[in-house]
Amino acid sequence: MTLFEKIIARQIPAQIVYETADILAFRDIQPQAPVHVLVIPKKPIVRLSAASDEDAVLLGKLMLAIRDVAAQEGLAEGGYRVVTNNGDHGGQTVDHLHFHVLGGRRLSWPPG
Ligand code: AMP
Secondary structure (H helix, E strand, O other), X not given: OOHHXXXXXXXXXXXXXXXXXXXXXXXXXXXXXXXXXXXXXXXXXXXXXXXXXXXXXHHXXXXXXXXXXXXXXXXXXXXEEEEOOOHHHHOOOOOOOOEEEEEOOOOOOOOO
């Protein structure tokens, strides 16, 4: 069971900010911006490259959940960044698909 599955199962604590039947969002434990939320499917998809065509509706719901979480966090007007780290070169450390939602300050580009 991955760390994020344990958060979904309430086996380890997290600051949950949004939840639906399919999706959970909680604050990153090491925030890289004033707002740093992780938005994840409850289904244990390992990473974006492991998603299947059958996940199309769920992936769409994730994008709309990101929109709603960003608005709830007060980021809609100022803007924000959405990131998914996919695999080794992408810097992924938890093998459960997740989208970082970062905002509350002007972010630099490109990433390292
Ligand atoms: P990634 O490096 O893209 O796989 O992102 C994993 C993220 O999970 C990192 O930003 C970590 O800070 C975050 N993280 C690790 N453990 C926890 C936890 N217990 N609660 C919330 N976020 C966590």
